[in-house]
Amino acid sequence: xxxxxxxxxxxxxxxxxxxxxxxxxxxxxxxxxxxxxxxxxxxxxxxxxxxxxxxxxxxxxxxxxxxxxxxxxxxxxxxxxxxxxxxxxxxxxxxxxxxxxxxxxxxxxxxxxxxxxxxxxxxxxxxxxxxxxxxxxxxxxxxxxxxxxxxxxxxxxxxxxxxxxxxxxxxxxxxxxxxxxxxxxxxxxxxxxxxxxxxxxxxxxxxxxxxxxxxxxxxxxxxxxxxxxxxxxxxxxxxxxxxxxxxxxxxxxxxxxxxxxxxxxxxxxxxxxxxxx
Numbered sequence: 679x680x681x682x683x684x685x686x687x688x689x690x691x692x693x694x695x696x697x698x699x700x701x702x703x704x705x706x707x708x709x710x711x712x713x714x715x716x717x718x719x720x721x722x723x724x725x726x727x728x729x730x731x732x733x734x735x736x737x738x739x740x741x742x743x744x745x746x747x748x749x750x751x752x753x754x755x756x757x758x759x760x761x762x763x764x765x766x767x768x769x770x771x772x773x774x775x776x777x778x779x780x781x782x783x784x785x786x787x788x789x790x791x792x793x794x795x796x797x798x799x800x801x802x803x804x805x806x807x808x809x810x811x812x813x814x815x816x817x818x819x820x821x822x823x824x825x826x827x828x829x830x831x832x833x834x835x836x837x838x839x840x841x842x843x844x845x846x847x848x849x850x851x852x853x854x855x856x857x858x859x860x861x862x863x864x865x866x867x868x869x870x871x872x873x874x875x876x877x878x879x880x881x882x883x884x885x886x887x888x889x890x891x892x893x894x895x896x897x898x899x900x901x902x903x904x905x906x907x908x909x910x911x912x913x914x915x916x917x918x919x920x921x922x923x924x925x926x927x928x929x930x931x932x933x934x935x936x937x938x939x940x941x942x943x944x945x946x947x948x949x950x951x952x953x954x955x
Contacts, residue, residue: 710910
């Protein structure tokens with residue numbers, strides 16, 4: 679007898695991504711093409727930027743710290759919108775976000791029980807510049823990409839797909855800002871709370887309260903680990919990161935910096951759902 683089997687979506691608790699502590703001083707003056715990597719918090723609440731195995735035999739000293747995801751799982755990424763208010767006008771600063779993937783190997787699993795899909799335990803190509811520790815285990819990485827179909831479509835032979843790195847942009851304020859719905863008595867309702875103190879935004883607080891949404895994006899996990907990077911969107915080739923109080927990226931600092939609220943950052947959830955990528 680046939681019977682329906684219901685798919686029950688199950689997702690992890692949130693992980694909030696931010697840069698390492700003090701990133702503003704490190705990145706100040708570097709061109710906007712220099713990506714700012716975002717990390718999960720460890721058990722102490724810190725966000726160390728180096729992989730836990732960095733510097734050990736078989737691992738480079740500057741191996742970046744990705745975070746584990748179940749290979750093939752559905753990833754939900756909520757990207758925060760960056761706002762600031764000047765002269766009672768609300769502005770949105772746009773940033774470009776990139777996702778990168780990494781595979782781990784069986785040695786990583788034996789050392790730390792991290793997920794892995796590279797079966798080799800033997801060393802890969804060495805880093806001859808590292809005289810003290812040249813051995814390197816195989817840990818490949820890749821961009822999150824998008825397929826662009828070849829045009830015009832050929833009448834014979836295979837169709838070529840150009841794989842390009844994919845980046846994500848949050849909407850501008852003109853695309854998402856709108857009025858708040860009213861409650862009985864005419865007071866404005868609130869969609870969310872606890873992300874930012876509306877009082878810090880001055881007269882534009884009601885508008886910002888409504889628009890501080892996290893545009894969500896779903897995609898499949900394409901590796902054992904992932905990392906999210908942020909880059910400047912406006913003139914990154916000629917404009918440096920500037921986190922000074924009068925700088926163009928002061929909003930980025932308020933969103934991710936030392937004085938940013940606990941709830942601000944990139945939210946990541948992983949799990950399974952019938953609606954796959």
